[in-house]
Amino acid sequence: MxxxxxxxxxxxxxxxxxxxxxxxxxxxxxxxxxxxxxxxxxxxxxxxxxxxxGTPASEVGPALRDYGRHWTPVHLDVVVEALEPAVARAQAEGATVEGPIRDAVWGRMALLADPWGHGVCLLQFKGRGYDELLRST
Incomplete structure (x- = not known):
């Protein structure tokens, strides 16, 4: 493994x-x-x-590291017990909140960026978490 x-x-x-x-x-x-x-x-x-x-991000391309807000399909999801206090704590430490809390069948989510532009989502699961997306058989 x-x-x-x-x-x-x-x-x-x-x-x-x-x-x-x-x-x-x-x-x-x-x-x-x-x-x-x-x-x-x-x-x-x-x-x-x-x-x-400003240093090269790769040896094969022209991109340079930039710590302004940037989008990438890879990001951190941090699972928390209670969403609002976790958002407040992250924001107090320098995270940027990027929209309202979203509700889903599996729980709730807040989108943030850390102080270096990396995306971070805070997740609060409910019920069976992501398994709520599975159909009962």
């Missing part, structure tokens, strides 16, 4: 660590100098990697 790690590029590891710990309740694991920190508590380790703005 494959392992999964989540890596997030940030220009300032210390500031990003403070945000993710205070906003979402992660805890610091191993530190790799000033270049990276491992955050624990989500079922898979989350690594914050120091990558300065």
């Amino acid at each position: 494959p392992n999964l790690l989540v890596n997030i590029d940030v220009p300032d590891v210390s500031a990003a660590e403070a945000f993710y710990v205070r906003a979402f309740g992660f805890t610091a694991g191993r530190r790799f100098g000033r270049e990276a920190v491992e955050l624990l508590g989500a079922g898979v380790p989350l690594y914050l990697l120091r990558k300065p703005a």
Whole structure:
């Protein structure tokens, strides 16, 4: 079975660590100098990697790292027990709320961006969570 790690590029590891710990309740694991920190508590380790703005995002393309709000189809979903307090805590730590809370058959969701432009959704499941989408047979 494959392992999964989540890596997030940030220009300032210390500031990003403070945000993710205070906003979402992660805890610091191993530190790799000033270049990276491992955050624990989500079922898979989350690594914050120091990558300065303006540095190449890839060795094969012209894109440079930009920490303004950007869209990508890959983002974090953080499952919380209570949505409103979690949104308030994240916003107090520097997250941007990007619309009203949405209701769905499986629960509720709030769309946010972290201070470095990465999308983060907060999810509060109800009932059977995503299994609510499955038809009973």
